[in-house]
Amino acid sequence: GMERGIMLIRSQLEDVLKKRGVAVIQASAGEAFDPARHEAIGEVESDKPAGAVAEAVQRGYELAGRVIRPARVRLSKSDN
Known part of the structure; x- marks a missing residue:
């Protein structure tokens, strides 16, 4: 019901965002922090x-190569 509608x-x-040139910034586990x-x-x-x-906690977005919201991530902690 409601969940399907939200999705x-x-x-x-x-x-709509993709058609306007907004690209998703996906962060993957193991990727270097940028x-x-x-x-x-x-x-x-x-x-x-x-x-x-x-x-990865939350996707980021960029428009024309400019970050409009960075992807929110948690980093791997050092054992030291």
């Missing part, structure tokens, strides 16, 4: 290298 609206909004495209919001224990992206 449909989200999908339609993403389609401060120009990622916003670190914390650290977690992980099997990934220290300082690398451990988990």
